[in-house]
Amino acid sequence: MMKTSKLLLSAVMLLMPLGMSAQRHFEQNLWTGNAPYPTSDAADTAKVKVFLPNEKKATGRAVIICPGGSYRNLSMNNEGVNWAGWLNNQGIAAIVLKYRMPHGQTMAPVSDAEEAIRLVRRNAAAWHINRQDVGIMGFSAGGHLASTIATHSKMEAKPDFQILFYPVITMMPGYTHQDSHNNLLGSDAHKKEEREYSNDQQVTRVTPRAFIALSDDDDIVQPANGVNYYVELYRHDVPSTLHVYPGGGHGWGMSADFRYHVEMLLDLKAWLSSF
Numbered sequence: 001m002m003k004t005s006k007l008l009l010s011a012v013m014l015l016m017p018l019g020m021s022a023q024r025h026f027e028q029n030l031w032t033g034n035a036p037y038p039t040s041d042a043a044d045t046a047k048v049k050v051f052l053p054n055e056k057k058a059t060g061r062a063v064i065i066c067p068g069g070s071y072r073n074l075s076m077n078n079e080g081v082n083w084a085g086w087l088n089n090q091g092i093a094a095i096v097l098k099y100r101m102p103h104g105q106t107m108a109p110v111s112d113a114e115e116a117i118r119l120v121r122r123n124a125a126a127w128h129i130n131r132q133d134v135g136i137m138g139f140s141a142g143g144h145l146a147s148t149i150a151t152h153s154k155m156e157a158k159p160d161f162q163i164l165f166y167p168v169i170t171m172m173p174g175y176t177h178q179d180s181h182n183n184l185l186g187s188d189a190h191k192k193e194e195r196e197y198s199n200d201q202q203v204t205r206v207t208p209r210a211f212i213a214l215s216d217d218d219d220i221v222q223p224a225n226g227v228n229y230y231v232e233l234y235r236h237d238v239p240s241t242l243h244v245y246p247g248g249g250h251g252w253g254m255s256a257d258f259r260y261h262v263e264m265l266l267d268l269k270a271w272l273s274s275f
Contacts, residue, residue, distance in 0.1 A: 052127055062134045066137065151203060168180045
């Protein structure tokens with residue numbers, strides 16, 4: 001009986017984003033002029049896909065979503081667009097960011113993520129968003145980008161909360177995801193750069209609250225990345241929660257094939273309702 005109920009719940013939640021889709025969505029270039037920190041790939045431009053919930057359902061909350069892909073490419077659907085329906089159903093605006101790959105310029109994706117947050121706040125009134133309730137979500141290398149913004153950015157570019165799935169956090173040898181490290185900083189990065197972008201070492205008491213979720217058997221990005229980040233958040237009195245699922249590996253995103261898909265969504269919904 002319990003197994004049947006769980007399957008029904010999973011089916012209902014899977015259908016919700018389709019049956020209650022966003023009431024308004026559009027795409028636009030992130031930068032109106034030339035983007036700062038140009039890379040060697042002039043064709044790689046930053047864009048946002050904006051999904052706004054029904055105005056009557058809108059809570060004023062917004063989330064900028066940073067898909068993963070080792071800073072080499074982007075998983076735009078599973079770790080991006082496919083989340084929009086679920087977030088809209090919670091009354092949350094979803095802004096999926098197609099950020100530029102570094103191509104030798106570390107600050108390119110960072111500046112894109114900061115501008116995405118500023119863009120949301122500039123349009124807060126028109127999009128029915130509370131300027132003080134803008135968070136950032138990231139997956140894998142996108143989790144590194146999200147946590148970089150959470151620990152480094154200031155003023156209008158600083159998020160109010162962060163949601164990280166199986167994130168790359170550190171750039172230090174032995175624990176980092178080497179492809180993400182090399183694509184962001186280069187294979188010959190200096191120790192100073194590695195420390196600067198090891199975000200567990202950048203946590204302070206004003207770092208925004210966090211939700212962190214990962215799998216114990218992740219053999220792509222070591223679970224220690226997310227766990228050590230949580231420890232530093234805890235040590236600095238930053239309200240946070242850590243969910244380590246027994247299985248699932250890496251890269252599950254919004255996939256209903258993830259064994260703990262329903263539990264993960266319920267955990268996230270409960271956390272979002274806690275503040």
